[in-house]
Amino acid sequence: MTTLLLVRHGETDWNAAGRLQGHTDRPLNEYGRSQAEALAERLAGDGIDAVYASDLARARETAGIVAARLGLPVAVHADLREKNWGNWEGLTAAERERVELVGETTAAHRERTLRVLHWIAERHAGERVVVVTHGGSIRRAQASVLGVALPVLDNCAVWAVACEGGLFRPID
DSSP states (O other): OEEEEEEEOOOBHHHHHTOOOTTSOOOBOHHHHHHHHHHHHHHTTSOOOEEEEOSSHHHHHHHHHHHHHHTOOEEEOGGGSOOOOGGGTTOOHHHHTTSOOOSOOHHHHHHHHHHHHHHHHHHTTTOEEEEEEOHHHHHHHHHHHHSSOOSOOOTTOEEEEEEETTEEEEOO
16 A cells, blocks of 8 residues: 655745645745644654655745655656646636636646556555645545545645555545
């Protein structure tokens, strides 16, 4: 059994302002860095074998803080990116109500996310792997595993799944 600890990156200024980020490459803010430090402390001694991250700065920086505490390198994979929200990126919920979305489909995002999660699980059979990604990417995995996406995780929160025989199941 492979365990994937799916982590939402730490907070950015756009998270705090309620702006949709998608592929827009925003760094962590100071609070996001402190969230990542706290996460690293929680995961220390948890038998983590590998750390992966989306190639976007907010995920890479979160993973880098965690990996440094664990003494591991970070493997970066672009397919762990958030959904490409296209013309909605940078907009608040109120602003998005007035604009028709032109961006990546949820189905395409789900396919990309699940493909890379299966690939990671296959590469790390029997191991515990931290995967620092994005709220929407975790929701795509949740929808696949649970049949429904849960509310977006808080920054630096963890949702764990096991992979056995190519099938994912949630871990309490």
